[in-house]
Amino acid sequence: MSAQWKPLIEHQGYLRHFWHPVCTLSEFERANASGHGPMSVKLLGEQLVLARLDGQMVAADDRCVHRSARLSLGSVCKHEGKDTLQCPYHGWRYDETGEVKLIPACPDRPIPARAKISKYDCEVRYGIVWVRLDSSFNCTEIPYLGDWDTPGMKVIVADSYLWETSAERRWENFTDFSHFAFVHPGTLYDPFFATHPTVNVDRTNGELRFQLAPPREMYKNLPEEAPMGDFTYRCSMPYTVNLEIKLWKDDSKFILWTTASPVDEKTCRNFMVIVRTEDNQPDHVHLAFQKLVLEEDRPVIQSQWPIELDSSELSVSTDKISIQYRKWHRELSQAALGGYEEFKASLLTEVIEEH
Template identity: 60%
Template sequence: MASTPLIADKTYLRYFWHPVCTLQEFHRDSSGGLRPLGLKLLGQDIVIARLDGKLTAMRDQCAHRHAKLSIGRIKQDGENDRLECPYHGWQYDTQGICRAIPACPDLPIPKKARTDVYDCEVRYDIVWVRLDASYACEIPIFSDWNAPGMKIAVVDSYVWNTSAERRWENFTDFSHFAFVHPGTLYDPAFARPPITRVDRIGGELRFSIEPPRAMLDQLPENSPLGAFNYRCSMPYTVNLEIALYRKPERFVLWTTSSPIDDARCRNFMIIARADDGLPDEIHIDFQKRVLMEDQPIIESQAPHDLSTDELSMATDKVSIQYRKWLRELSLAALAGKSEFEAALYTDVIETARTVQAPVCP
């Protein structure tokens, strides 16, 4: 029996900022910005090019015969760089407007000779793109990017064969720790997680838990066990602030997913911690070990999209609240700008905090 997708219309995702590559990946894969870089976001082929000293994002399609601009070249012309189509040499400026057609140099350039341009910004050494700027959305927060005394490691992105929604739920699912990460992140003896308060504040889903300190003896020295405080910018970013148990220091694990399409997501990670004298690779390798434990299970989930016929329990509270908000956003976006922004930025605060172990039906 075919399942019913939880979100019928994903148009609303075009209004959010999404990461497409790290700045290091762009420099590496574009020969230092000398060539364009082709990527995919929300099923849309896009091209990132450094033109006039700034990164520009466009639809990866020439208006003429629809060749990919990403396999063309950057044509430097003083202060006016152009992105040149590899097929017939049509040249596009930073506004996506064709400024030269070599085959017809004496004819006026048609007004339709242009390609779509998208908002493009660099933040946290990551390249972000927004396909539709109609509604007010901000680039997600990373709490410690400029925090004094914190050492920052921006990790290369990685692709999973699942939806961005599945990846987000995996990162915030408390019940799976004991079964997927025994001896890595959690002690299987503590398989019954608490039910946490979940708030909506400023476009973020916020919640926290305090795993039992008794697990410390069963976990590796570099396992970042502590009091977990989650700030999750909708729809796919998690800013996890950890007050470590082993030492009175701060540790932040930041992650976000970018929907390549409905069945694949590109994932990003930044690790921030007090300078512990250890190389970044120690912390990065530990997180990659955790990801290797998660990946085959998450990629096995079918369908890749969230569906309405999945069963939920009391311990799935975070996921339930997340799904509820996604549905509200998707429907509000269809109603209009004010409705969408109200659905995103209206705070919803729980009146009481529940910390006891759940009673499952």
């Protein structure tokens, strides 16, 4: 990295206190013929194994304490009537707490006290598997997704996809209004309307919230499947966007929800859920349009360097959303170093602009 560059966020440890998605439930169930895992995933540079043991989703270190084989290459099998995760190398079996319950080579000897792997918070919500690496602060929640279980709404949980960029860059891409006219001309936006007003950005309950009303005049020049309307954003820190659109064509509701998960410093795994009022269109029509938009974005976003946010980048007034987003990340990063109370205060402090 050039000497003039300096990462905007130097201390990344605060991200371990948040819930992050690691795969969809469908991807997990397809990863192994049993439907219960194990499955290998990576989060914040750490290799994890997922397994469903007696109905409970478990996330733990993907490394046997014996000779360091990947547990994700093993299998889920019964021991004394309960599900265990069996190491592929020597058959050591782990229960849902991460403790070894059987060492086949010496079944009659006491199991060493250190025969245990680290286990992490793990939940399934919105058809997605979530993991939190550090629960010591315990003041973060799985992000908001609107109308997930509202009657009359159709839900699509898309397969996840990888981008060679940071999760911060991916989030900023999704909330950047100024790029629409240049990256998505004729798809999401009419290039004639390249300018846009600044918006009010509020912080509340761990979310950034803002609204945008694009010019209605451009709607006639866009594809019918483009979900255009009045935009309301609820963005749960650190990487989730819940975009609710009141469609101009019929005033129905269309929610485009996305989140980026930091696989490591150079890669993010992205998730997308579409929730919409029943429109008699097949799901693949909506998925195909969103994939078209993503393929317009991907090469541009993957071209950004350095991959991490850079403190030397020049911002202008229409970058207000990303400016506020970056500011909050820096504050959270520093607050986490001060402990639970400082981190919680930074996460939950409300900042409401005059509207």
